[in-house]
Amino acid sequence: MKLKNLFTEDRAVSPVIGVILMVAITVILAAVIGTFVLGLGDQVQETAPQASFAFDYDGTDLVITHESGEAVNNDSVTIVDPSNENNWPDSDGKITAGDSYNLTSLNANDGDTVRIVWTSESGSTSSTLQKWTYNG
Structure with missing residues (x-):
């Protein structure tokens, strides 16, 4: 294994960033859907x-x-x-x-x-x- 290739190799970066973005989007969607399913969305409008x-x-x-x-x-x-x-x-x-x-x-x-x-x-x-x- 060449040490120089280790620092210049970037093929594994793209899948890791993709997984992180997918997890973040899933968490945000779950929070928004959960808020309205539990009825908290209605209370926000009742100020x-x-x-x-x-x-x-x-x-x-x-x-x-x-x-x-x-x-x-x-x-x-x-x-x-x-x-x-x-x-x-x-x-x-x-x-x-x-x-x-x-x-x-x-x-x-x-x-x-x-x-x-x-x-x-x-x-x-x-x-x-x-x-x-x-x-x-």
Whole structure:
């Protein structure tokens, strides 16, 4: 065996690289298919909308206004105060910038919190979009 031929011989390199590439492609495909088969692909799409709300409290009524951000399905939004859970009134099916909700007769005590909670269509995910705390 000639030592010079050992370093210049490159016939075995191509099959090794081919095998490595095939294994890498197989692993990537298995991960993608496994994600959707296990249902994780559906959960990725169920992220909470990005929306900003303003609160205006006059001593008895709390007016909640969607200021900016994504439109939100009002079926998926619940207003949670210390005594109730209320649904946003159905105007056109979506809560968009400028829409308001009047939470009447709110007897807020110091530290009471009102939360705007979004729940995904499947019900598997929920998130607090914004909260307001009464500081008497």
